[in-house]
Amino acid sequence: MMNRQGRPTAPGEGAAGRIETVLGHRGLDHEEALIFEIGQGGRSGVDLPDVPAVESRLGGLARNDTIGLPGLSEPQVVRHYVRLSRRNYAIDMGLYPLGSCTMKHNPRLNEKLARLPGLADLHPLAPLSTVSGAIELMGTLAHWLKVLTGMPAVALSPKAGAHGELCGMMAIRAAHVAKGEGALRTRVLVPESAHGTNPATAAYCGFKVDPVPATEDGRVDLAALKAKLGPDVAAIMLTNPNTCGLFERDILEIAEAVHGVGGYFYCDGANFNAIVGRVRPGDLGVDAMHINLHKTFSTPHGGGGPGSGPVVLSDALAPFAPLPWVVETDGGYTLVEAEAGESFGRMAAFHGQMGMFVRALAYMMSHGADGLAQAASDAVLAANYIQAKLSDVMTAAFEGPCMHEALFDDRFLKDTGVTTLDFAKAMIDEGYHPMTMYFPLVVHGAMLIEPTESESRESLDAFIAVMRALATAAKAGEVERFTGAPHYAPRRRLDETAAARKPVLRWTPAVPVQAAE
Amino acid sequence: MRYLPLTGADRTAMLAAIGAPSVDDLFRDVPVSARLPGPVDLPAHLGEWEVEKAIAAMAARNRHSGDLASFLGAGAYRHHVPAAVDHLIQRSEFLTSYTPYQPEIAQGTLQYLFEFQTQVGMLTGMEVANASMYDGSTACAEAVEMARRITGRKRVVLSGNLHPHYAEVIRTLGALHETDIVQDAPRPAGGEALVPALDKATACVVVQYPDVFGNIRDLSALAAAAQANGALLVVAVTEVVSLGALVPPGAMGADIVVGEGQGLGGGLGFGGPYLGLFATRAKYVRQMPGRLCGETVDAEGRRGFVLTLSTREQHIRREKATSNICTNSGLCSLAFTIHLSLLGEAGFTKLAALNHARAVQAAQALAAVPGVSVLNPAFFNEFTLKLSREAAGVVEALVAKGILAGVPGARLWPGQADLANILLVAVTETNTTAEIEAFAAALAEVLA
Numbered sequence: 001m002m003n004r005q006g007r008p009t010a011p012g013e014g015a016a017g018r019i020e021t022v023l024g025h026r027g028l029d030h031e032e033a034l035i036f037e038i039g040q041g042g043r044s045g046v047d048l049p050d051v052p053a054v055e056s057r058l059g060g061l062a063r064n065d066t067i068g069l070p071g072l073s074e075p076q077v078v079r080h081y082v083r084l085s086r087r088n089y090a091i092d093m094g095l096y097p098l099g100s101c102t103m104k105h106n107p108r109l110n111e112k113l114a115r116l117p118g119l120a121d122l123h124p125l126a127p128l129s130t131v132s133g134a135i136e137l138m139g140t141l142a143h144w145l146k147v148l149t150g151m152p153a154v155a156l157s158p159k160a161g162a163h164g165e166l167c168g169m170m171a172i173r174a175a176h177v178a179k180g181e182g183a184l185r186t187r188v189l190v191p192e193s194a195h196g197t198n199p200a201t202a203a204y205c206g207f208k209v210d211p212v213p214a215t216e217d218g219r220v221d222l223a224a225l226k227a228k229l230g231p232d233v234a235a236i237m238l239t240n241p242n243t244c245g246l247f248e249r250d251i252l253e254i255a256e257a258v259h260g261v262g263g264y265f266y267c268d269g270a271n272f273n274a275i276v277g278r279v280r281p282g283d284l285g286v287d288a289m290h291i292n293l294h295k296t297f298s299t300p301h302g303g304g305g306p307g308s309g310p311v312v313l314s315d316a317l318a319p320f321a322p323l324p325w326v327v328e329t330d331g332g333y334t335l336v337e338a339e340a341g342e343s344f345g346r347m348a349a350f351h352g353q354m355g356m357f358v359r360a361l362a363y364m365m366s367h368g369a370d371g372l373a374q375a376a377s378d379a380v381l382a383a384n385y386i387q388a389k390l391s392d393v394m395t396a397a398f399e400g401p402c403m404h405e406a407l408f409d410d411r412f413l414k415d416t417g418v419t420t421l422d423f424a425k426a427m428i429d430e431g432y433h434p435m436t437m438y439f440p441l442v443v444h445g446a447m448l449i450e451p452t453e454s455e456s457r458e459s460l461d462a463f464i465a466v467m468r469a470l471a472t473a474a475k476a477g478e479v480e481r482f483t484g485a486p487h488y489a490p491r492r493r494l495d496e497t498a499a500a501r502k503p504v505l506r507w508t509p510a511v512p513v514q515a516a517e
Numbered sequence: 518m519r520y521l522p523l524t525g526a527d528r529t530a531m532l533a534a535i536g537a538p539s540v541d542d543l544f545r546d547v548p549v550s551a552r553l554p555g556p557v558d559l560p561a562h563l564g565e566w567e568v569e570k571a572i573a574a575m576a577a578r579n580r581h582s583g584d585l586a587s588f589l590g591a592g593a594y595r596h597h598v599p600a601a602v603d604h605l606i607q608r609s610e611f612l613t614s615y616t617p618y619q620p621e622i623a624q625g626t627l628q629y630l631f632e633f634q635t636q637v638g639m640l641t642g643m644e645v646a647n648a649s650m651y652d653g654s655t656a657c658a659e660a661v662e663m664a665r666r667i668t669g670r671k672r673v674v675l676s677g678n679l680h681p682h683y684a685e686v687i688r689t690l691g692a693l694h695e696t697d698i699v700q701d702a703p704r705p706a707g708g709e710a711l712v713p714a715l716d717k718a719t720a721c722v723v724v725q726y727p728d729v730f731g732n733i734r735d736l737s738a739l740a741a742a743a744q745a746n747g748a749l750l751v752v753a754v755t756e757v758v759s760l761g762a763l764v765p766p767g768a769m770g771a772d773i774v775v776g777e778g779q780g781l782g783g784g785l786g787f788g789g790p791y792l793g794l795f796a797t798r799a800k801y802v803r804q805m806p807g808r809l810c811g812e813t814v815d816a817e818g819r820r821g822f823v824l825t826l827s828t829r830e831q832h833i834r835r836e837k838a839t840s841n842i843c844t845n846s847g848l849c850s851l852a853f854t855i856h857l858s859l860l861g862e863a864g865f866t867k868l869a870a871l872n873h874a875r876a877v878q879a880a881q882a883l884a885a886v887p888g889v890s891v892l893n894p895a896f897f898n899e900f901t902l903k904l905s906r907e908a909a910g911v912v913e914a915l916v917a918k919g920i921l922a923g924v925p926g927a928r929l930w931p932g933q934a935d936l937a938n939i940l941l942v943a944v945t946e947t948n949t950t951a952e953i954e955a956f957a958a959a960l961a962e963v964l965a
Contacts, residue, residue, distance in 0.1 A: 024819075035632050035858050044864030046599055048946065051870045054877040059895025061733050061764045063866075068639045071861035078601055081629070081855055085610035088617075088625035092609030098618075105520055106613050109565050115603070118576025123589040124788030125924045126582075127916055133578030134787050140575075147557050159651035159789065160844040162831070170693070200831035200841035206693050209836040247546035278544065283551045302606075302848030303626040304616035304808065306651070306790030322689070338931040345689030349592055349654035349682035349777075350788025362572060368562030371518055373553075377540045378523050381531055384543055388535045401535075401543045428622055433615075439832075456522035457531065489621035492816035496620075499813035499825040503802065505645045506635040 029490055032083040036507045039070020045077050068509075087490045088303070089433045095455055095463050099405040099436035099448025100195070100243055102273050102295035104379075107366065110298065110359035119358055124350035128335060134354065139326045139333030141361045145291060145310055148364075148372070149272075150282025153318035155311045155325065157352040161270060164290025164309025165201040165237075167322060167347055171288055171313060172235045172264045173205055174320035174344040181262070185234035189258075191220050193244055193440040198237040198268060207234055214442050218244040218398040218407075222253060229261045239268035240284070241275065243440040244398060245383065245405035245448065255285025264288065264317065272296045273452075274380055274404035277373030287314040293353070297360035308356035322347045378453035379404040382460055386449055389464045393471040397443045404452070410445025418474040420445040422482035429481075429488045430466045518562060580916070582785060586952035587921040588879075590899045590943020591729065591929060592653065592680050592755045593788065594780045596868075597947055602782050602855045606848055616808075616844070620823045621815075626847065627822035630810040633854040640760040641774040642767025643796035647807040648824075649845040650793025653777025654686045657723065657753045659795065659806045659840060660773040661687050664721035664749040665694065666839070667804050672718045674748075677701040677709055678728035680755060681929045687723070703930065705901045705939055706892040707732035712742040719748040721773075726752050726766055727759055729929070730892065730941065731899035740770025749773060757781055757794065758945075759897040761869025773797045782852030792849035803829060806840035868946060872898035875953070876944040882957040883942070888964040899943040904964065908940040911963055918959040920952075 024031040056062060072080070089096070096103035114120060122131055142154045155171075158164035169188075176185040188202040191212045199209045210228060215221045220238065236258045240248045248254065255265045267281055267289040273296040281289050293299045293308040313321055323346050324337040335351065367375060380403050387396055387406035395411040410420045424434030424447075436448040451460060473481055486492065523531075528540070537543055544552065563571075582595050589595070606612065610625055617623030617630075630648045637646035650656040661673055673696050675684050684700060691698050699714055707730070711722055722743055727733045736752065743750040752766035754776035766774045778792030779785075795807055802809070803826065811825035831838040860868060876898040884891045888905030904911055908925035915922040926939030944953070 032628070034628070034635075036635065039858070039861060042863060044861045044867075045601070045859035046864045046868070048864065048867050048871055051867065052874045052878060052950075054874045056873070057877050057880070057893075057895055058762060058873065058897065059733055061735060061895070063760070063762055063764050065642075065765075065768070067761070067862055067865065069636065069857065069860070069862040069865060071863055072858060074599070074601055074859060077855065077858050078605065080858070081605045081611075081851075082608065084625040084628055085605075085608040086625065087623075087628070088610040088614045089619070089622040090610045091613040096615065098615055101615055103613075103615060107520060109568060111607060111612075113569065113572045113576075116573060116576040117581045117583050118573075118579045119581075120784050120786055121581040121583050121595075122579055122787040123582055123587060123595065123785045123921065124593050125589055125591055125928055126580075126587075126921060127912055129913065130580040130585075130916060130921070131787070133575040136578065137572070137575045144559060147559050159655065160842075162841045162844070163651060163655070166841060170689070173693070196830075196832035196835045196838070197841050199836035200834070200838040203836035203838075204693065204841050247544070249546045249548070252548050252551070275544075275547070277557060278553055279547055279551055280553065280557070284548075300612045300848070301615045303611055303614045303623075303851065304648075304847035305844035306846045306849055307844045308790070323685075337928075345692065346682060346685040347655075347689065348652055348686060348789075349680065350652075350791075353789040354787035355790050358572065362568050365560070365563050365568045365571060366520065366565070367518075369556035369559040371521070371562040373556060374518065374521060378521055378528075380543050381523070381528060381535075381540055384535045384537070385531045401537065401545065403543075424619070425621070428619065433622065434619055453521055453523070457524075457527040459522075486621050490624050491621045491819065491821040494620045494815045494821045494823045495813045496823050496825065499811040499823050500828075503809070503825055504812040505631075505802070505809055505825075506638050507631070 030083045032080060034507050035080055036070050039072040041071050043071035043073055045072055045074040094431060095451060095459055096433045097435045097449045097451055098433065099450040100270060101436065102450060102452060104298055104452040105454040106298055106300040107363060110362040113362050114355045114358040132332065135326060135333045135335050137361060138357055139328060141357045142326055144364050145312060148276055149289065149312045150280030151312035152315050153313040153321060155313065155321040157322055157347045158290065158309040158311055159348055159353055160305065160307030161290055161292040161309045162197040162201065163347060164311045165197055166204065167311045168266050168288035168290060169201050169205045170344050171317040171320040172266060175317055176234055178342060184232060187232045188234050189225065189228055189236040191238060193242055193442045194237060194239060195243060195268060195270060202237060218246050219248055220254060222250045225254060226257055229257060231261060233261055233263040235264040235266050237266045237268060239270060241271045241403040245402040245407050246398060247403055251284050259285065270295060271404060274376055276376050277369060278376050287317050293356045293360040298363045299356045299359040306353060308353035320344050324351055375453045382451040382453065382455055385460060386451055386464060390467055393468050405448055405450035407443060408447040409443045412471060413474055416474045417479045418482040420447055422485065423470060423474065425485035426470055426482045428486035432463065432466065585919050585921050586956060588923045588942045588944060588956060589921050591924040591941045592777060593785055594756050594943060594945055595785055595947050596758065596780050596945055598782055598784060598856060599859050601859060602852050605855050606852050611851055617824060620821065624821060627810050629851055629854055631812065631822050633850045634810060636854055636857050637794050637796050640765065641796040642765030643774050644799040645802050646796035647805055648810050649850040650795050650807050651846060652791035652793045653753065653755055653775060654683045656775040656793030656795045657683045658686045658690045660751045660775045661721060661723060662690065663773065663804050663806060664751060667749065667801060668720040668747065670718055670720035671695060672697045673720055674711065674714045674722040675700040676711060676724040676728065677703045678730055678732065679723055679725045679753065680729045683753060703936065705730045707734060707894065711739055715742050715746045715748055717746055719746055721749040721751050723751040723753060726754055727756065727897045727899060730901040731896040732893050733763060733895050733897060736766065736769040756898065758869050758872055761865045762873050762897060778853045782856035783849055790846060790849055792846045792853055804839060807842055808845050871946045875946065875948055876900065879944045879953045882953050883960065886957055886961045886964065889960065898945060899941065902940040902942055904938045904940055907937045914963045915959055920956050920959055922956065
């Protein structure tokens, strides 16, 4: 039976030299039971007025079971979640170098503005005459996105990056269907280095995914790509800068070749933060690109969402955009919800992630055209600085400058007994969240480091010093430091195999122990 | 440039360390023709005060729900969210963390997700729930896809009383997979016969509970008929607070329950971000979309939590994944779980009872207005009025009197003349008795 209080199950199982405490707490690191284990029936942290006596109109469907929710007062609830919060790493605590995830600073002004009652307390189906400012905000955001990307149209409603991919690929599909080529265009080219969402999205849309190999220098193999082109190609899905942190040098030729066979160019905009304000995807021949507002435009990641994934579209794809959309009118904007035309449909109820629109617009206005370009420049500079400072002790995957993220492989760990995973876990002991590991798949034991523009030089230097020391220690044979890591986190390594083999996905009340007969 | 820590001196020193003459040189792989010569045609950077002023001016051009008496529902509900919720979700450790891919330093997120999954299971009466989806409508469409996968069938029956946006999302995704979608016309007064629409080719039947007009009905017979045909019953709940007062769908035989969780912890937010709830039977867990958090132990035998069963997901399975979904609605699920923890069993059931009681009072008051009839035999906190004239115009007239009267039929079913006089009215704990009386009086004036 596992100990529910989180203490080691037997003396001596803790880390060497560690004192076992009464409740399992370790100073400021508090063990915290599940909320169902600390709440008792009857209490509530919310005071509500008395319920007026009325005749029920529930039609005989009144709930008569016990739901099972615990009862807690407000101070108990606050303490529970504050204690839980302290078991998380966060960008506000330190450098968070997750490549491809873009953990940049989340300005608090954005949080404040998203909570203005005039924006937060609006019903999505309120009469349009009462929400002209909200439509104006959506229109203004759309304008910024179109100018920054050099694209003529944008669909705001997709709720996350992968949802945006789906939107873009559905627009592409609709465009082929409109030309009478729906049945013909069955294949989508996806480079091997792509995010998993790309092939998943293409397959979800009913396309056959055809992988395109990479060259030795981490880019799309143009010759191999051209050899795969044909009249059945619906699109290419390409990330640029790509997931190796490199700009696709042949991008214009790729776009031209795909267009040449009647296909469209879907660009995964996950890495738009590297080029925003300096390069416009519209100038690269892109037909559709989603923009992760939570990456490039700083809306908080929130422990895994909510995201927001507006999609910019070329003239060829714009007519197929999903409802609703914002259109400019004389001196203002209006929302079109019903006029279908050639639209492929609707991605979600209502109008998109308004709360994220407010935050992203505040970020854009704060930076301005000049600041956004500077942010991209600083992000690229910081990544190259890390690459330059670590390449003698770690092994950079590719030669030459990178964009916003530096990619290393695990050659420097050869014969050390330390894996990329071990190396990552040792970073936790040093006070850092690990970089992205084992992605992209095209590089062995990949370590993808994205510092973002939010780090000072002092912060970068401290991180570099830690990485150098760890690389040196691994080569010096200090294996236990790595394979036993993390030693100083709220938990040691967790048994993921056991979790998947016999999934326990919710709490259930303990069965009362039977008294001996 | 308050968000950018690097100074000019830093940049110079860093370029020297790299051995590059300029930052432009680092962009050398970009084709020359695609490099912008200068800033794009947008305003330059602004101070915090200037940004605040500009966006506050846009906010001021809206009339928000707190300024008016709001009776809007139809998939988004105005409930009071305790101050502690918004404070706690703004803890840096929650707000500015990523997906918990490194579980040793993400136990905070993982534990609340485990608690959230448990709560969703309890509310819906289902065995397992995932760690959330984008919103109720996308969760509903994913449920249809899941039913298609489980049954290997392509025919889908939608209730005519399913929220039209939900139906549109299902149709949009269904078009990708040649799904054969069958849907009857809306029936504002309920009484739709869905059982005859089921057959052995049916993958699932999707019903909303309470339905878009507010009607509630026992779904047990429909569940039994679905089971007899080898089809799944998908139940969509757009007002999650209703589950504090109503028999949960799981107890009536639902196979998948999806919901919009915005009503707990989330504000109206003009439609997003919202919170998709997704729950099902344990036997279908490996066919489920979205993230799942599971319990395990660490190397010292202590309980801990991890993301699990990720072999269903895109980052492992790529083109063979159950869904392309990558994110959940993390912070919204946190707000939901904190709000529900604050309410507790007693508070949540009382909140639901209060919503129902206020709605009953409102239905009585409005039914007494000449030219108005309440169509629903039974409802929770939302009901449908039939007015003596077109509802859209009535709604506009009532805005001038400080009342957001409801959602007119023309907004959700544009062009459908038979629904033009329909008004969907939602009443929550935030509506006072005085507001209800004012609504009835104003409606009487407008219809007179």
